[in-house]
Amino acid sequence: MLEHDVIIVGGGLAGTRAAVEIARSQPDAKIAVIAKTHPIRSHSVAAQGGIAATLKNVDDTDSWEAHAFDTVKGSDYLADQDAVALLTQEAPNVVIDLEHMGVLFSRLDDGRIAQRAFGGHSHRRTCYAADKTGHAILHELVNNLKRYGVTVYEEWYVMRTIVEGGTAKGIVVYHIETGEIKVIRARAVMLATGGYGRVFNTTSNDYASTGDGLAMAAQCGLPLEDMEFVQFHPTGLYPAGVLISEAVRGEGAYLRNVHGDRFMETYAPNQMELAPRDITSRAITLEVRAGRGVKLDGSAGGPFVHLDLRHLGREKIMERVPFCWEEAHRLAGVDAAEEPMPVRPTAHYSMGGIPVNTRGQVRSSADGLTHALYAAGECACVSVHGANRLGSNSLLECVVYGKLTGQAIAEDLPTLKQPDIDEAKYLREANVRVQALLDRRDGERIDAVRQDLQDCMSEHCSVFRTDEVMREGLTKLNAICDRAGRTVLGDRGKLWNTELIEAMEIESLTVVAQTILHSALQRQESRGAHSREDFPTRDDGKFLKHTLAYYSPAGVEITHMPVALGMFEPKERKY
Ligand SMILES: Cc1cc2nc3c(=O)[nH]c(=O)nc-3n(C[C@H](O)[C@H](O)[C@H](O)COP(=O)(O)OP(=O)(O)OC[C@H]3O[C@@H](n4cnc5c(N)ncnc54)[C@H](O)[C@@H]3O)c2cc1C
Secondary structure (H helix, E strand, O other), X not given: OEEEEEEEEOOOHHHHHHHHHHHHHOOOOOEEEEEOOOHHHOHHHHOOOOEEOOOOOOOOOOOHHHHHHHHHHXXXXXXXXXXXXXXXXXXXXXXXXXXXXXXXXXXXXXXXXXXXXXXXXXXXXXXXXXOOHHHHHHHHHHHXXXXXXXXXXXXXXXXXXXXXXXXXXXXXXXXXXXXXXXXXXXXXXXXXXXXXXXXXXXXOOOOOOOOHHHHHHHHOOOOEEOOOOEEEEEEEEOOOOOEOOOHHHHOOOEEEOOOOOOOHHHHOOOOHHHOOHHHHHHHHHHHHHOOOOEOOOOOEOOOEEEEXXXXXXXXXXXXXXXXXXXXXXXXXXXXXOOXXXXXXXXXXXXXXEEEEOOOOEEEEEOOEEEEEEEEOOOOEEOOOOOOOXXXXXXXXXXXXXXXXXXXHHHHHHHHOOOOOOOHHHHHHHHHHHHHHXXXXXXXXXXXXXXXXXXXXXXXXXXXXXXXXXHHHHHHHHHHHHHHHOOEOOOOXXXXXXXXXXXXXXXXHHHHHHHHHHHHHHHOOOOEOOEEEOOEOOOOHHHHOEEEEEEEEOOEEEEEEEEOOOOOOOOXXXXX
């Protein structure tokens, strides 16, 4: 059996930052990072707009308290305020630390790190590397894994986490290149598997964002927190859904309807295009519903609105947001210096996830913890984003809570023992699962089932929701989950069988989709990204609390957990 002191599942920002932290304080620890992609192909590499921190390089009136307030207000008061305080206080330190590792941030004329405006932030505090910030940060973190001697298992698919009697003991992995299955045991296991955008049919996320870590935790009987809160980013390029970064609006771009009106005036007269994402996505959806969207021939009644950068001028566009220009050019045939870009909301980010405390320890219930299991990044919910995340706070969360979780693991390691595992039993189970998929001769191909699942979630649990529409969705989803259990593969080989991986991923998608729909149905209020047309207002009396959803093949059970309030009293949210 392979063994390490610490196994980190996920090679994105959260996983690699944690690994670096453990290696710095426990240089002798045997640390492994394992990822189903190459680490530098983790979705973090696609992050564009930036990372928030109150460096005060362009606005010396900024403060961590202001950043904390913006984050809590943005979260519609569902964020845990102790976690937000840590996030915003640590932010300048982690950004400077990244700079010292060699991250190439964009600069002001005097050489300090440049900072731009971002939606929902009251000050210019988003640090960036043009519109390729994730790329710049992840490359340095991955370089540092080598420097610190961290073992990297790339292109290994983690099939399950082993949790026995409330203690994490290891993982079961499938080597994509060879088809080999292995059990790896460890004194501590950390999940950093990213988001689940692929549950929806239009998403900014990469193909690997299938929510595996969430599903693995749920299948161990652990709860998932606040799964109803799915962020739809307002500016997905039409029709592909890929992201046009908020940085474009941060640099001054306008949103216009078919009449050329800057319609955000109606929805957020003060912040306009820089209102938070939930509000902006609803505004676009309402404009489209009212017939003020645009069709490809430019006439009214179409599915998208316009993102207009023309007034910025070609030079500024090419300096600040060159990648967004290139995407629109390549995927929509639009030269954004001459024409507006077609955009509409796209599934982007998972506010909910595996519940953790501020040390990254995974909760087993509202007041219990799972021994030796940790999580951070988008797959986790320490709840700094509550019901709606502000742009540039996610890279920050990955780096701050990656670091804090790494610190906690390093502190706990001396008390954690290498566990006993019945390796043969886990190997047998995994082999049976894989063989059953390879042997099945009748059934549907994965593509059709996955498309139906994604269409179902986009139709029944999107920007606006009602009880009736979601219940219909649940009935459809149950039938799709049955079909997902009977898919048949075209490739029955052992080497590089990516279809087999997709068959395992679709299981993750079904678990995640069910917890999202059940969580959304029970929350009979509108808060942040969860907008119920049948319950249009926020109801703090009944719902100022976190949702905990426990999945089992028999169904999803819902309980709740209190919100950590503190510095900021819940108020009505206006922009
Ligand atoms: C297009 C885009 C632009 C964005 N721009 C910004 C931005 O400008 N600012 C900001 O703050 N946020 C941004 N975000 C959000 C932010 O990038 C992500 O939330 C963050 O990078 C997630 O990092 P992570 O480390 O949690 O996971 P990821 O980077 O998604 O990494 C997940 C890792 O887990 C591995 N993995 C998953 N499942 C398995 C499995 N079963 N077995 C083995 N390995 C597995 C993957 O291979 C990968 O290595 C953006 C997101 C997108 C999609």
